[in-house]
Amino acid sequence: MxxxxxxxxxxxxxxxxxxxxxxxxxxxxxxxxxxxxxxxxFSTSEESEGNGGSDGFRTTIANxxxxxxxITLEQDVLANAEYKTTIATRAAANDLPDVFLLQGMNTIxxxxxxxxxDLTDIIAKSPYYADYNTAYFTPFTxxxxxxGYPVLTGGTCTVxxxxxxxxxxxxxxxxxxxxxxxxKASEYFEGKGIDTIAFGNGGKWQMNxxxxxxxxxxxxxxxxxxxxxxxxxxxxxxxxxxxxxxETKRLFTETKIFNDDFNTVTNEDAREYFISGDAAAMIxxxxxxxYIWQTLKDTNEEKFNNMGFAVLPQPADATxxxxxxxxxxxxxIAINPKVAEDADKLAAAIDLAQELTGPAFSSYVAxxxxxxxxxxxxxxxxxxxxxxxxxxxxxxxxxxxTCEIYDSYISSAVWDVFNTDVQSMLNGELTPExxxxxxQAAYVANY
Amino acid sequence: MSRKQxxxxxxxPAGHGHKSAGHYAGKIAINVVLWLFSLSCIFPxxxxxxxxLKLKRQFNADVISIPFGNATLQxxxxxxxxxxxxxxxxxxxSFRTTGISIVLIVLFSFIxxxxxxxxxxxxxxxxxxxxxxxxxxxxxxxxxPMYVLFRNLGMSNQWYTLLMPxxxxxxxxxxxxxxGYVKGIPISLEEAAAIDGSSFSRTLWxxxxxxxxxxxxxxxxxxxxxxxxxxxxxxxxxxxxxxxTVPLAxxxxxxxxxxxxxxxxxxxxxxxxxxxxxxxxxxxxxIKGMVAGAVKG
Numbered sequence: 119m120x121x122x123x124x125x126x127x128x129x130x131x132x133x134x135x136x137x138x139x140x141x142x143x144x145x146x147x148x149x150x151x152x153x154x155x156x157x158x159x160f161s162t163s164e165e166s167e168g169n170g171g172s173d174g175f176r177t178t179i180a181n182x183x184x185x186x187x188x189i190t191l192e193q194d195v196l197a198n199a200e201y202k203t204t205i206a207t208r209a210a211a212n213d214l215p216d217v218f219l220l221q222g223m224n225t226i227x228x229x230x231x232x233x234x235x236d237l238t239d240i241i242a243k244s245p246y247y248a249d250y251n252t253a254y255f256t257p258f259t260x261x262x263x264x265x266g267y268p269v270l271t272g273g274t275c276t277v278x279x280x281x282x283x284x285x286x287x288x289x290x291x292x293x294x295x296x297x298x299x300x301x302k303a304s305e306y307f308e309g310k311g312i313d314t315i316a317f318g319n320g321g322k323w324q325m326n327x328x329x330x331x332x333x334x335x336x337x338x339x340x341x342x343x344x345x346x347x348x349x350x351x352x353x354x355x356x357x358x359x360x361x362x363x364x365e366t367k368r369l370f371t372e373t374k375i376f377n378d379d380f381n382t383v384t385n386e387d388a389r390e391y392f393i394s395g396d397a398a399a400m401i402x403x404x405x406x407x408x409y410i411w412q413t414l415k416d417t418n419e420e421k422f423n424n425m426g427f428a429v430l431p432q433p434a435d436a437t438x439x440x441x442x443x444x445x446x447x448x449x450x451i452a453i454n455p456k457v458a459e460d461a462d463k464l465a466a467a468i469d470l471a472q473e474l475t476g477p478a479f480s481s482y483v484a485x486x487x488x489x490x491x492x493x494x495x496x497x498x499x500x501x502x503x504x505x506x507x508x509x510x511x512x513x514x515x516x517x518x519x520t521c522e523i524y525d526s527y528i529s530s531a532v533w534d535v536f537n538t539d540v541q542s543m544l545n546g547e548l549t550p551e552x553x554x555x556x557x558q559a560a561y562v563a564n565y
Numbered sequence: 566m567s568r569k570q571x572x573x574x575x576x577x578p579a580g581h582g583h584k585s586a587g588h589y590a591g592k593i594a595i596n597v598v599l600w601l602f603s604l605s606c607i608f609p610x611x612x613x614x615x616x617x618l619k620l621k622r623q624f625n626a627d628v629i630s631i632p633f634g635n636a637t638l639q640x641x642x643x644x645x646x647x648x649x650x651x652x653x654x655x656x657x658x659s660f661r662t663t664g665i666s667i668v669l670i671v672l673f674s675f676i677x678x679x680x681x682x683x684x685x686x687x688x689x690x691x692x693x694x695x696x697x698x699x700x701x702x703x704x705x706x707x708x709x710p711m712y713v714l715f716r717n718l719g720m721s722n723q724w725y726t727l728l729m730p731x732x733x734x735x736x737x738x739x740x741x742x743x744x745g746y747v748k749g750i751p752i753s754l755e756e757a758a759a760i761d762g763s764s765f766s767r768t769l770w771x772x773x774x775x776x777x778x779x780x781x782x783x784x785x786x787x788x789x790x791x792x793x794x795x796x797x798x799x800x801x802x803x804x805x806x807x808x809x810t811v812p813l814a815x816x817x818x819x820x821x822x823x824x825x826x827x828x829x830x831x832x833x834x835x836x837x838x839x840x841x842x843x844x845x846x847x848x849x850x851x852i853k854g855m856v857a858g859a860v861k862g
Contacts, residue, residue: 162649162817164818164819164825194804194805195806196800197818199819200813200816203801207709207712207801208712211709385823390626405820405822406822413622417622
């Protein structure tokens with residue numbers, strides 16, 4: 119399916135060179151429901167500034183509302199952190215809004231609690247089903263049932279952004295594919311007084327989302343994490359995963375690749391190191407790429423044109439997918455089962471969910487931001503984008519293989535323990551084995 | 566006697582001269598410490614102000630530098646021109662909620678505190694302890710039950726929704742302070758008033774209440790901060806953006822993977838400006854109240 123998706127995207131890229139189309143409008147479905155529909159999400163006005171997914175989401179909501187003036191869409195919009203607190207409280211009180219955003223890691227428990235509607239058959243009947251990237255449904259699927267329409271844009275969480283000119287000077291025409299070569303390059307960059315790669319783990323989540331989630335896949339392969347999600351035998355203490363932790367520790371504490379303060383600064387600081395030229399590369403997520411892209415475009419055209427993208431280099435003893443990067447959609451549009459008591463209202467909720475994830479949304483984000491979502495964008499005019507944007511689009515959706523984002527699954531209680539322990543490990547306070555044992559204990563206790 | 570006085574007079578200038586140098590050195594040292602302490606309090610405000618004159622990129626590149634030459638009011642115009650931010654509305658909501666809550670907290674704290682302090686009845690101490698336990702309950706453990714309660718009563722998401730939890734959670738501290746303060750007022754005052762024919766209510770409102778003014782001001786100050794800054798109940802009980810209070814409205818400036826800190830600081834400066842004006846207008850009274858609270862509380 120991934121190959122098929124890549125093929126579709128490639129064809130789209132070819133087609134757009136000769137044609138240009140306007141964004142697909144919201145389908146004007148005739149809906150019988152004439153009442154209020156409550157929607158809760160976190161695409162605030164601020165969030166949508168420069169964030170294509172949020173902007174597309176808000177735009178599609180406004181268009182859907184305009185197409186259905188008889189339905190009053192009551193929106194409760196909070197910033198992401200506050201959204202998580204409030205939606206958890208409302209879930210505990212069994213008082214969720216009609217339509218809301220379900221986080222992947224809540225799927226199993228909320229499905230078991232009857233808080234989200236089983237959408238398996240409804241999604242299968244969606245008019246856009248043929249264009250869905252069905253891999254995105256995985257975090258929202260449990261026991262063969264799907265509980266949400268994956269929403270917003272699929273952005274990578276682990277990308278190496280590097281300055282091609284700086285690496286060329288160091289003797290590399292492209293970014294090294296092995297850590298051994300990066301270590302060699304670090305000797306050159308150290309001599310220049312700059313960091314080879316900037317990283318920021320001050321928030322603790324970055325090492326998980328932006329590094330181990332991909333590096334772990336290189337050691338364990340995707341089946342291990344699938345087993346961990348399904349609770350079918352895999353454990354954090356498995357040798358392959360401990361090897362990934364050991365390699366992480368070695369790279370960050372025994373080599374001179376990363377900035378010394380990587381465990382205290384955040385990704386926001388790390389990207390400034392790259393922008394200012396104090397680092398020859400940085401590792402971050404698509405949100406960091408968006409910031410660097412905008413900043414360099416405005417301030418440093420030469421460096422902007424030298425922006426390159428690469429996957430994490432492959433460790434010497436890793437055996438899986440050397441071109442993998444973790445990408446996915448962390449949230450899905452879910453529907454409160456109580457809505458199903460009114461067939462007309464349910465039809466309206468389904469229509470809203472389908473439009474917010476359908477061609478109207480995907481064509482908007484593709485044409486305005488070169489981003490992809492659940493539905494293939496179709497014919498998009500990429501010619502208006504700069505080469506860097508197109509390069510990142512290709513890197514994200516076409517040229518690389520994908521793996522899962524760890525913290526889209528399982529439980530925040532497990533990841534809180536894991537993230538804190540990894541930070542301690544990188545401070546020299548814990549061994550990789552201890553981190554794995556503690557994570558496994560939290561996994562057994564909370565999942 | 567005169568010899569003794571002479572010795573003393575000889576001693577004093579020497580001693581005075583020696584003490585004078587030490588005295589001034591001490592004074593300077595104390596002043597330096599106080600200046601440093603004051604600067605540490607004032608600098609964050611100053612930093613917020615000049616950071617609000619920077620753009621996100623400038624701030625991220627150097628969080629501490631002063632934007633000489635390239636200061637901009639862009640953040641202010643962005644906030645004031647974007648209706649989505651509804652900061653004015655949130656300030657009005659905060660003023661209304663805080664104002665009404667403070668009046669009710671001060672009033673109920675005074676009445677309940679006085680009764681628990683002066684009137685002996687069987688359930689006096691258990692009742693007092695029950696109120697005090699309100700200070701021991703973590704708010705987060707009450708979020709879900711409070712949400713369910715308010716929803717079932719149809720009282721969530723209204724302009725008056727936050728008044729009840731704010732008053733309920735403000736009362737324990739208020740009652741605790743007033744009860745202790747009233748105990749320090751001689752009961753003979755009330756006895757004299759009774760002999761002169763003053764009714765209970767007249768004694769309460771016209772004699773005791775003015776005497777309690779310092780502690781009531783203290784209660785009001787503490788609770789103004791508490792209500793104005795309260796976040797958890799406002800987050801859970803209010804869904805309508807038009808009813809959001811200031812702390813909730815300020816969360817809009819946080820993104821999922823990054824924040825626009827200069828914009829956030831600009832919003833904070835705008836929303837705190839009325840409170841700062843109020844503080845300077847009533848600073849004498851506030852300081853007196855805080856001192857009274859420090860001594861009696």
